[in-house]
Amino acid sequence: MTKDVQEKFQALLQKYSELLIGENDDQSVDEVKMWALYSHIAKTMPPLVKHWNEMYPDAKEELKRISFSIKEKNQNLRNKKD
Numbered sequence: 001m002t003k004d005v006q007e008k009f010q011a012l013l014q015k016y017s018e019l020l021i022g023e024n025d026d027q028s029v030d031e032v033k034m035w036a037l038y039s040h041i042a043k044t045m046p047p048l049v050k051h052w053n054e055m056y057p058d059a060k061e062e063l064k065r066i067s068f069s070i071k072e073k074n075q076n077l078r079n080k081k082d
Contacts, residue, residue, distance in 0.1 A: 021073035
């Protein structure tokens with residue numbers, strides 16, 4: 001993968017994060033990235049996620065916190081637009 005593609009993809013992630021939750025700082029982008037990838041894995045390979053959740057319950061709880069935070073920020077952003 002070229003550095004150019006990496007930079008352009010990072011810009012895509014920043015814009016996605018901004019549109020989704022109204023924030024595009026590094027931490028927010030990382031959380032959105034983790035949330036999106038975890039959600040995709042959960043939909044495409046549920047047994048893998050179930051196994052991972054059982055092995056790492058503390059990480060599961062952190063991802064749950066991130067997910068709720070993203071959902072709340074997205075709802076707040078939507079409410080501001082109305």
